[in-house]
Amino acid sequence: MEEIRDTKVSEGAPVSRRVRISDLADALGLTKSTVSRALNNYSDIAPETRRRVAEMAAKMGYAPMPYAQAVRTGRVRALGLVLEIDAPDRYGPFLAEFLGGITQEASLEGWTLTVASSSSREEMEATVTRLLQEHKVDGFILPRTRVADHRVDFLRAKHVPFVLYGRTGYGGPEHGLSWFDVDGGQAMRAAVLRLAGLGHRRIGFVGYAEEYNFALLRRDGYREGLAEAGLPLDPSLERLGVINRADGMRATEELLDLPDPPTAIVFSTDMTALGAYDAARARGITIGRDLSVIGYDGIPDGRMIDPPLTSFAVDSRQAGERLAALLIAQLRGAPAENLRELVEARLQPGGSDGPPVTT
Amino acid sequence: MEEIRDTKVSEGAPVSRRVRISDLADALGLTKSTVSRALNNYSDIAPETRRRVAEMAAKMGYAPMPYAQAVRTGRVRALGLVLEIDAPDRYGPFLAEFLGGITQEASLEGWTLTVASSSSREEMEATVTRLLQEHKVDGFILPRTRVADHRVDFLRAKHVPFVLYGRTGYGGPEHGLSWFDVDGGQAMRAAVLRLAGLGHRRIGFVGYAEEYNFALLRRDGYREGLAEAGLPLDPSLERLGVINRADGMRATEELLDLPDPPTAIVFSTDMTALGAYDAARARGITIGRDLSVIGYDGIPDGRMIDPPLTSFAVDSRQAGERLAALLIAQLRGAPAENLRELVEARLQPGGSDGPPVTT
Structure with missing residues (x-):
């Protein structure tokens, strides 16, 4: 993780040190614990106290570490996944494994997963736009690549990084896209x-x-x-x-x-x-x-x-893991077109196939 | 949504207006669009430009709206869900419906869902701690209430709001808990x-x-x-x-x-x-x-x-919707113990039951 730098300076003065919770506590005459709990909106702190703490935090330019970091890097270290809730088979029994793979890999790298859902193209675009505007997601994992995939066009137009579960290229351009697929x-x-x-x-x-x-x-x-x-x-x-x-x-x-x-x-x-x-x-x-x-x-x-x-x-868990890894690599600067992986499905023999009956 | 206030003041001076992207653009001699894209880490902006913009943003105390709001309210408007990926039945076929319900309800209220996973108690606690420290979650939805539920003890000790899918109270205290359950x-x-x-x-x-x-x-x-x-x-x-x-x-x-x-x-x-x-x-x-x-x-x-x-x-979708609604209500200040809902399962007759064979 990169070093956190100061986020506030006096006008024209050299960079001053970051405002800490202890500074707020001193200014308010409260304990550090109370200030911290108030900032986290804990219900055992009176609403009036929470309001006072919030106002002083705003006044003194206090920013918790991750926000400060996000301001500096433009990143919140969150992957986004928009589920299409009206998908015909509702992602079958794979979803738990798939989410487990994404979240475990993301967690190893210090990232998280933000999940949203949509039931139409319009809702998907509105949801993606909101997640980006609110700085809740840095890039997206797109399940189930379509032949003509409006999500790809939409995210490319916004210059938002993304990775596809499933190759593109059936009649469409492949340039600069990142994907994971099972063959x-x-x-x-x-x-x-x-x-x-x-x-x-x-x-x-x-x-x-x-x-x-x-x-x-x-x-x-x-x-x-x-x-x-x-x-x-x-x-x-x-x-x-x-x-x-x-x-x-x-x-x-x-x-x-x-x-x-x-x-x-x-x-x-x-x-x-x-x-x-x-x-x-x-x-x-x-x-x-x-x-x-x-x-x-x-x-x-x-x-x-x-x-x-x-x-x-x-292996849906592996798919989730690799998609998370590829998207994080892209968000760290690797060129998207270098981030493509194709793996093979594994034969699992059962009893449903045999020689034809000769009549 | 509440009004966004200014987050930066000069020492002792009256509250100044918030630093805007246009201020950064003026200071850097760049267009607003370039500054915005640099802050969002878009790959079509040169790394050096992104670095310059980030440094100026830090120097001038620029904070995007949601961060500014989060600093003031202590909230990021994100619900958290930690899936137990080694759950014996991997949540069966309900997960897609359940997530669809949570995310749709959250979206209506302008909230999002952060999903993590864990495979042990220790990992769950570490994950929850990280999500809170990084201000990525305001409160949690806990699926599958246990008779002795360590997650309840852990979150209560941290004073973190949460809502349970499933009543507690089988041999344990019920005080102050919020839940949704199907009877x-x-x-x-x-x-x-x-x-x-x-x-x-x-x-x-x-x-x-x-x-x-x-x-x-x-x-x-x-x-x-x-x-x-x-x-x-x-x-x-x-x-x-x-x-x-x-x-x-x-x-x-x-x-x-x-x-x-x-x-x-x-x-x-x-x-x-x-x-x-x-x-x-x-x-x-x-x-x-x-x-x-x-x-x-x-x-x-x-x-x-x-x-x-x-x-x-x-109705797993309804369960997701109601859990999201109850948690958001709690995060907005409603007392947890008032947020409890019990609904009935619906009989779906099939052909698997009939009169006993008399022998």
């Missing part, structure tokens, strides 16, 4: 190759909403896997815009109702893959035997279900 | 009466870890329900310390293995009630017919499972 495309490719290796020739894909960058990257990974396995691309085997478990069930039923149905399906999220179990139960077929399924995320529900879901697990 | 005991009582009304005479109870106040309150509610229904209390039908789904499965199996097993079980959480479905599947019995089950929380997984779980639903 979902690579996982989808590996899932297809795994299924092809088991003997599957008709492999379906069920993807998320295409406004999100990761949904398109995963779809591309699936297609690369098909190409690499020498399997033809059949658009009728692809579904996008599948968000929740009920959607996943419907998409599975649609694929199974095709004239030449798939024997295996790769899902871009575990939550939607659980819908395949619902579809299988409804038809009396068995996951892992009659239909092979591979998911992505590694959620606890996938391990509890029978048979356990084969998935590519994402 | 889980009342829900457990209603669950027993509902099952008794269906004809069940042997009703088991599966409860959470008894270090948590709510676990004991729910157990008491179960016992009250039995007494009200005229059913005897049989300690062999009670289990405590049941945290997750696997525990719930084991507890169900233990109860079903009793010489005189229950025909219905009330679970203090939905997550553990889902374990009863696993136990039922393993034994080839049917939930809702061979075994009746009622849960508590209203989690999405309970609505997805077959048959849907009858549960008492908690």
Whole structure:
């Protein structure tokens, strides 16, 4: 931490020493403890005393250390996170791990996390503006990068540092952006190759909403896997815009109702893959035997279900830690475009995939 | 919002006007925009310029509005939430809703939320101390009240305002505390009466870890329900310390293995009630017919499972909103002991409870 310097000078005089709580106490005829408690607005100090202390603090130019430091550095050492509370799946079961990662890493560096929420673009922009105006945040972590991401445009226009959870670059410019991402495309490719290796020739894909960058990257990974396995691309085997478990069930039923149905399906999220179990139960077929399924995320529900879901697990705690570390590095002056990290998801084998039934 | 007053005076002189960004700009020969961006540490301003601006700001006693206000009021208008990242169930699926409720309510009042995390008592205390010393938080929201809650003792000793999610008072003093709670005991009582009304005479109870106040309150509610229904209390039908789904499965199996097993079980959480479905599947019995089950929380997984779980639903968004409102009221001067709210959980009927099978 940098040294705190004096913040007040007499007109034209050399820099004087910082006003301390003991100075306020002397001036007011109160104990240091009472002054400190009054400044912190403790309820056991009478309102009148709190008012007197506040007025004297203002008069003498008293500023607590962090404010003094903030004035000098322009920083409050706070990361900002604006949650989109109407996100379709409400961040699933990852949020606690993700926040744990951010806050632990921030804490190690002496930073904190300010969380806000918004339910619309307008509210997000108003919230970000307020957090900046009130000096409550130095930079932002943006979850879930979109293909056309208005948050990126908004923060760049304001020259506010930020880091994205998820690459940009699907049809948009990448210049000067900082991000952390898990390579979902690579996982989808590996899932297809795994299924092809088991003997599957008709492999379906069920993807998320295409406004999100990761949904398109995963779809591309699936297609690369098909190409690499020498399997033809059949658009009728692809579904996008599948968000929740009920959607996943419907998409599975649609694929199974095709004239030449798939024997295996790769899902871009575990939550939607659980819908395949619902579809299988409804038809009396068995996951892992009659239909092979591979998911992505590694959620606890996938391990509890029978048979356990084969998935590519994402470490949400690590994601939070790395995003905090990258943003702090950027706020300390590292160029944003040097702050990019891509990690791989980890295969978590279950019992939901096996060789196709030969009929 | 209160009026911002001047924070700097010349020695002995009448209060002078606050130093403005335009004053810094004039003194430095820079534009106001450049000064503002330098103070906010924008990366398009050269480091040397940022340093010059920061030094002049310190020399002239410039303080941005919020700091000036904070100096005067001792407040930064930030609520604090310290998540226990090693909590056994990681706050389940409620966290996003809960945070959404807190941040939306705080935002309406012009406050923000600072989130930290800790994995031990020592870390929690160090984190709280740092947040207070750095003036990053005015008061705390404490989730999951414990029977012996060290956080309460710690914050009271520091005279820091806080509000609890969950009543205290199970064997401990209640004086002067502010809380919001959902009446889980009342829900457990209603669950027993509902099952008794269906004809069940042997009703088991599966409860959470008894270090948590709510676990004991729910157990008491179960016992009250039995007494009200005229059913005897049989300690062999009670289990405590049941945290997750696997525990719930084991507890169900233990109860079903009793010489005189229950025909219905009330679970203090939905997550553990889902374990009863696993136990039922393993034994080839049917939930809702061979075994009746009622849960508590209203989690999405309970609505997805077959048959849907009858549960008492908690509104986590409302909980977040009310906790934020109560803490802000307290920070504005309302006596903590007047700030208590108890609401009821809402019955969400499913297909998991029915009349007992007569053999």
